Amino acid sequence: MQATTSKVRSDASPLAGKRPKHAREELRGRIYIYFCVLLMIVTIFSIVYFIASRGLAPFFSGDVGIGDMLLGQTWRPEGAPAAFGAFPFLFGSFATSLLAAIISAPLGFCASIFMTEIMPKFGRTALQPAIELLAGIPSVVYGFVGLSVVVPFLRNNFPGQGIGILAGAIVLSIMILPTITTIATDSLRSLPHGLKEGSYALGATRWQTISRIVLPTTLPSLLTGVVLGIARAFGEALAVQMVIGNAPVIPHSLFESATTLTSVITLEMGNTTSGSLHNNALWSLALMLLIMTFLFVFVVRMLERRTKR
Amino acid sequence: MNEQAFYTKDLSVYYGEKQAVKKISMDFPDRQVVALIGPSGCGKSTFLRSLNRMNDLIAGCRIEGEVWIGGQNICDPATDVVSLRQKIGMVWQRPNPFHKSIYENIAFGPRYHGIRGRKELDRIVEDCLRKTALWDEVKDRLDQSGLALSGGQQQRLCIARSLAVKPRILLMDEPASALDPVSTAKIEELIGELKKEYSIVIVTHNMQQAARISDRTAFFFLGDLVEYDDTQKMFTNPSRKSTDDYLSGRFG
Numbered sequence: 001m002q003a004t005t006s007k008v009r010s011d012a013s014p015l016a017g018k019r020p021k022h023a024r025e026e027l028r029g030r031i032y033i034y035f036c037v038l039l040m041i042v043t044i045f046s047i048v049y050f051i052a053s054r055g056l057a058p059f060f061s062g063d064v065g066i067g068d069m070l071l072g073q074t075w076r077p078e079g080a081p082a083a084f085g086a087f088p089f090l091f092g093s094f095a096t097s098l099l100a101a102i103i104s105a106p107l108g109f110c111a112s113i114f115m116t117e118i119m120p121k122f123g124r125t126a127l128q129p130a131i132e133l134l135a136g137i138p139s140v141v142y143g144f145v146g147l148s149v150v151v152p153f154l155r156n157n158f159p160g161q162g163i164g165i166l167a168g169a170i171v172l173s174i175m176i177l178p179t180i181t182t183i184a185t186d187s188l189r190s191l192p193h194g195l196k197e198g199s200y201a202l203g204a205t206r207w208q209t210i211s212r213i214v215l216p217t218t219l220p221s222l223l224t225g226v227v228l229g230i231a232r233a234f235g236e237a238l239a240v241q242m243v244i245g246n247a248p249v250i251p252h253s254l255f256e257s258a259t260t261l262t263s264v265i266t267l268e269m270g271n272t273t274s275g276s277l278h279n280n281a282l283w284s285l286a287l288m289l290l291i292m293t294f295l296f297v298f299v300v301r302m303l304e305r306r307t308k309r
Numbered sequence: 310m311n312e313q314a315f316y317t318k319d320l321s322v323y324y325g326e327k328q329a330v331k332k333i334s335m336d337f338p339d340r341q342v343v344a345l346i347g348p349s350g351c352g353k354s355t356f357l358r359s360l361n362r363m364n365d366l367i368a369g370c371r372i373e374g375e376v377w378i379g380g381q382n383i384c385d386p387a388t389d390v391v392s393l394r395q396k397i398g399m400v401w402q403r404p405n406p407f408h409k410s411i412y413e414n415i416a417f418g419p420r421y422h423g424i425r426g427r428k429e430l431d432r433i434v435e436d437c438l439r440k441t442a443l444w445d446e447v448k449d450r451l452d453q454s455g456l457a458l459s460g461g462q463q464q465r466l467c468i469a470r471s472l473a474v475k476p477r478i479l480l481m482d483e484p485a486s487a488l489d490p491v492s493t494a495k496i497e498e499l500i501g502e503l504k505k506e507y508s509i510v511i512v513t514h515n516m517q518q519a520a521r522i523s524d525r526t527a528f529f530f531l532g533d534l535v536e537y538d539d540t541q542k543m544f545t546n547p548s549r550k551s552t553d554d555y556l557s558g559r560f561g
Contacts, residue, residue: 121368194405198467201363202418202474203395212417217408 048290055287057280058084064277069284075248077268077278084281088250090288092165092258096240097233099169099254100176105226107173108180109215115181116188117210128185135178143242146171151243160255163245168260171239176229183225187218220306227303231296235289237262261285314339314478314508315360320374320384322355322364329355331532332374337478342500342509344519344540347529347555353512356529357480360510361397362390378478395422398471398507402483404463406455406470411438411447414455414466418474437469441499461492465499472503479503481511485518497522516556520544528552 019027058064064084072085111131115123150170155162191214199209215222237260245257246267265282272279316336322329330352337343345353355364362383364370375382383393395418406414415434424430434451438444443465447458455466464484471479481500485493500509500522513519519526520540527537528549536543536552547553 192405194401194403195407197363197366197399197401198405198407198470199417200366201361201394201397201399202421202471203391203393204418204421205391208421213407 051283051286051290054280054283056284058277058284061277064281064284069281073250075264077272077281082277084284086261086264086285086288088248089259089261089264089285091250092168092244093234093260093262093292095165095251095258096168096172096244096260097230099165100172100233101180101226101230103169103173104177104180104229105222108177108225108229109184109222111177111181112184112188113210113214115185117206117214131178131181134174135182139175139236139239140242142171142175143239146239146243154255158255160253161245161257162255163243163257164253164255165244165251165258166254168240168244168258169254171243172233172236175236175239176233179229179232180225183228184218184222187221187225188214191218220303224300224303227296227299231293234292234296235262237266241266261289265289312339313337315376315378317360318375318377320356320359320372320376322352322359323371323373324355324367325369329532330359333534335527335534335537337508337510338525339508340504340506341524342504342511342522344523344526345510345512345529346514346516346519346526347535349514351529352532353527353529354482357482357510357512359384360478360480361394361399362388363399365390395474396476397478397480398468398474398476399480400464400468400471400482400484403487404460404467406458406463406466409455410452411455411458411466412451415470415473418470422474433473437472440472440503441465441469442495443469459492461488461495464488464492464496468496468499468503472507477507479507479509481509483512483514486514493518516544528555530555 058069059066069084069086070090071087072083073087074083074085075088076083111127115127146167150167151162153162154160154164154167158166195213195217196209199213200206204212240260241263244259244263246259246263247257248259248264249257251258265285268278269282272282314337316334318334319332320330320334321332333356335343345357347353358364359372360376360378360383364372372384374384376384378393378396381388407417409417412434415437416430419430419433424433435444435448438447443462446462447453455463458466464487468479468484485496488496497518500511503509504524511519511523523540525538526540526543528535528543528547528551530551536547536549538548543552544556547556
């Protein structure tokens with residue numbers, strides 16, 4: 001009995017002990033991939049944990065109420081008594097991002113229709129590279145251009161100093177144009193060819209085909225682009241900060257100074273000491289940004305699910 | 310002999326330098342089914358697509374010759390393509406219903422052409438669905454997506470959709486080749502019904518299908534029209550040897 005088992009084992013050992021080459025490669029690849037994935041997950045979770053632990057500290061310590069921060073209108077972190085009302089920042093972030101999307105979405109949709117339906121060749125060779133180039137320009141350059149072109153233009157033609165919500169929104173709208181256009185173009189290109197032909201064969205004009213078949217069919221993907229654009233605008237700090245005026249108030253018109261969550265964080269971060277209430281309150285703003293980003297991602301997922309149906 | 314519905318005269322189609330259809334002159338009798346057969350790449354689909362100017366959509370495609378429909382040469386650049394395509398319905402190999410409800414799929418064409426009244430549209434939708442034998446299958450779910458139907462139903466929906474703009478001629482590009490045998494039989498039966506009212510031109514790779522449903526058959530080979538005759542004669546006693554070879558499966 002014993003002899004047979006050991007015999008079997010020794011027979012099997014040449015194969016079992018030395019795995020074939022492809023199996024070893026497979027194992028090596030798997031270890032490598034798992035390691036990378038694990039590293040990524042750990043990084044993301046530690047960032048979230050870090051931001052949340054700092055950002056929630058002011059609430060847990062009882063220095064600031066959540067409602068006071070979300071709805072309060074006065075931001076006076078070093079005053080006595082200190083006030084941490086972040087509503088003007090939230091308002092500024094939303095106002096600039098949504099305005100930017102309102103300006104940018106029609107432009108982006110039209111550009112992508114032009115590139116796919118009207119002049120595909122010119123679109124692919126000239127317009128698309130130009131728009132992709134827009135995505136590569138650093139944000140400080142956008143801010144600089146905004147400060148030297150957009151702000152003087154607004155100052156000369158409208159009331160106020162030129163800096164403010166509208167200036168920020170215009171700069172942002174150019175920055176998110178590539179995102180919206182690229183995603184819209186991809187979705188228009190992936191439209192089944194038969195749909196357009198079907199519409200033309202019924203005697204539809206090109207305009208009727210675009211407005212009643214192409215756009216409604218691709219609407220969820222188009223909106224995905226817009227939401228991703230808003231998400232990018234929401235998180236943009238530098239360019240907006242350069243043109244928005246950075247006044248922690250709720251503006252009464254498009255031409256008044258305001259500020260955004262990102263601007264406040266970048267401007268004040270250097271002046272606080274780690275662990276202070278002021279510093280932790282800034283982390284709370286960062287946490288709000290993070291939560292908003294999650295929400296945007298969630299919306300995009302919902303839209304994608306609608307596309308598949 | 311039936312009245313003539315339309316005819317082509319020396320019709321050639323070029324893709325760039327390549328001539329895909331070579332000087333084809335054919336006449337199509339009114340209210341009959343004409344089948345176009347031939348091996349892949351012989352120009353039959355291209356020929357079909359030039360009958361309602363769908364080739365306009367393809368860059369680098371050029372048409373020479375004449376297609377006369379209702380006393381009008383539609384190859385004339387001045388032709389109103391929109392009203393032309395209203396007179397000529399088209400159905401493709403792959404069903405391509407719009408991402409809309411069954412009702413909207415059919416109401417779509419009439420809306421383009423200015424019919425807005427709800428009652429009028431209701432009547433057109435029911436009429437077209439009855440003609441394609443879909444009415445009983447879908448009358449309780451007209452507001453459901455056209456994409457929720459089976460492949461065969463989708464194809465009949467597409468036929469119904471093209472009927473809604475009141476065409477006189479129907480062009481079908483392999484309408485049953487992506488369908489199962491039962492659905493195919495339904496489509497063939499439908500074609501038999503529709504030819505009472507419409508002139509039908511159908512491209513098919515299925516020789517039995519051509520024999521079953523068509524009155525006249527045209528055999529295309531390498532862009533040439535080899536033979537065009539009554540279906541019965543073509544399948545029993547073709548006058549060209551290459552037709553005979555193709556029909557009996559000796560090449561192609």
